[in-house]
Amino acid sequence: MAQILAPTSQWQMKVTKSSATASPMTAKMWGSLVLKQNKKGPTRSPTKFRVLATKSEGYTINRLEGLLNLDLTPFTDKIIAEYIWIGGSGIDVRSKSRTISKPVEDPSELPKWNYDGSSTGQAPGEDSEVILYPQAIFKDPFRGGNNILVICDAYTPQGEPIPTNKRARAAEIFKNKKVIDEVPWYGIEQEYTLLQTDVKWPLGWPVGGYPGPQGPYYCGAGADKSFGRDISDAHYKACLYAGINISGTNGEVMPGQWEYQVGPSVGIEAGDHIWASRYILERITEQAGVVLTLDPKPIEGDWNGAGCHTNYSTKSMREDGGFEVIKKAILNLSLRHGEHISAYGEGNERRLTGKHETASINTFSWGVANRGCSIRVGRETEKQGKGYLEDRRPASNMDPYIVTSLLAETTLLWEPTLEAEALAAQKLSLNV
Structure with a gap:
């Protein structure tokens, strides 16, 4: 119900590091993990048990959250690209990740990839390979850093758009x-x-x-x-x-x-x-x-x-x-x-x-x-x-x-x- 009148230029978003961002887990931090299984007392229910790591500064962080928040930029040029495509229903989105050797600025710098089309309702089991062509890049708000989301469309190995690939026809128009x-x-x-x-x-x-x-x-x-x-x-x-x-x-x-x-x-x-x-x-x-x-x-x-x-x-x-x-x-x-x-x-x-x-x-x-x-x-x-x-x-x-x-x-x-x-x-x- 909104009125949109004129286009604006693409936003260039810069990521500022928050002080709350977890630092990489060190050997000392991992060593501080304590599992006191030999202690007498009631057995903890697995559903309520939380694995925690204690930092030397005196506070605790959730180990999984710490890993999810790792900033890879100081340690490697490699990035994670999440390849996204439209599934067999024509409305469901599917995705999978791959490592790219360095940051990229254009989809043409990314390799084509493939997926099992028989598992998405887009190819028969005996010839299930469908090829993903990278078409548009967005910054990944979940992983941060130089990591990216990649919008792809899907083709047969012979280079023909599959039936659920509506982008190819739109691009022609x-x-x-x-x-x-x-x-x-x-x-x-x-x-x-x-x-x-x-x-x-x-x-x-x-x-x-x-x-x-x-x-x-x-x-x-x-x-x-x-x-x-x-x-x-x-x-x-x-x-x-x-x-x-x-x-x-x-x-x-x-x-x-x-x-x-x-x-x-x-x-x-x-x-x-x-x-x-x-x-x-x-x-x-x-x-x-x-x-x-x-x-x-x-x-x-x-x-x-x-x-x-x-x-x-x-x-x-x-x-x-x-x-x-x-x-x-x-x-x-x-x-x-x-x-x-x-x-x-x-x-x-x-x-x-x-x-x-x-x-x-x-x-x-x-x-x-x-x-x-x-x-x-x-x-x-x-x-x-x-x-x-x-x-x-x-x-x-x-x-x-x-x-x-x-x-x-x-x-x-x-x-x-x-x-x-x-x-x-x-x-x-x-x-x-």
Whole structure:
């Protein structure tokens, strides 16, 4: 529900060493580990036993935490690269780590890798090797230092994109000269829901019950209104550290639901940044013991669903006279409504009901400042005569590579017939 108006330069984050960062474990520290197993007394339960190491300064640190916080930079040039890719469902993120001999600045410096596609639903067991191509690099907020997260896409050993690799097709569209010349900007509003681990019920909700009706939760504060703010804030800071172009965050209408905005980003970068941000959110919720879901309608009934509204503009839309260009783009979008809906996320029909700030999935509409339309145009855009449009149809589990490239293709590369264009223009004029 945020408005994103203009792109900013990539943040360059510098890591400052905190005094709380654990130092490398020395032999003396390891030697201070005491296991008094011969002492008489009640046997300790293994589930309650904690292994501690005592530092000579007189305080104790958790051994595992000390190792996790080790700063490798003074001791080796080697770094850890976490290769991340999209799994067989098209929405799950997978990853594995490898050691790289020195810090890198560009994906081209990284080697290709492979994984067992039969274990992710992406290849048969008798020919299971899938090849990862590094495409985008982000700083690793979990390991720190020079360590990196690497967004990859997947190919057969013969170099063909596998079916779940939607990035390759998007990259082709964004390399088209017509698209490049129009410098497409995207601002993506990612909504998500936090669930309690054991019961898979929204965070903060009474188990098997419901909170009070919607109203006080959107952008609310207080223990009875905001559930999961620490996760949202940790994710916000981790994304900034990583170099993701995150521009804001807020609590959403349904309690236990949050949103963050990524962008404006240009072209293929929008998809890379959304997938990296999703991976970081999965890792943070993993550490917090909370389940993340991108289901577009996690709770049936009188509750808002979860979307991934996509703000979009081209160079021509942002210049004087751009409002007419926006109207032409909307006309094209109306003619390909079915194609867009089929690519905008699984289960989206449960969300796009015409209620809860959505348009019906079966009809296309647009309006100024109307959140019940398929396409919303802001008041400021109408006033200035230029700006951007917001596609409110994508679900929270949409693939950003598909949505962003499809918007560019439909509005910049695809041309309707004159008859279809005239008919669509007549229908749209009746909807406004």
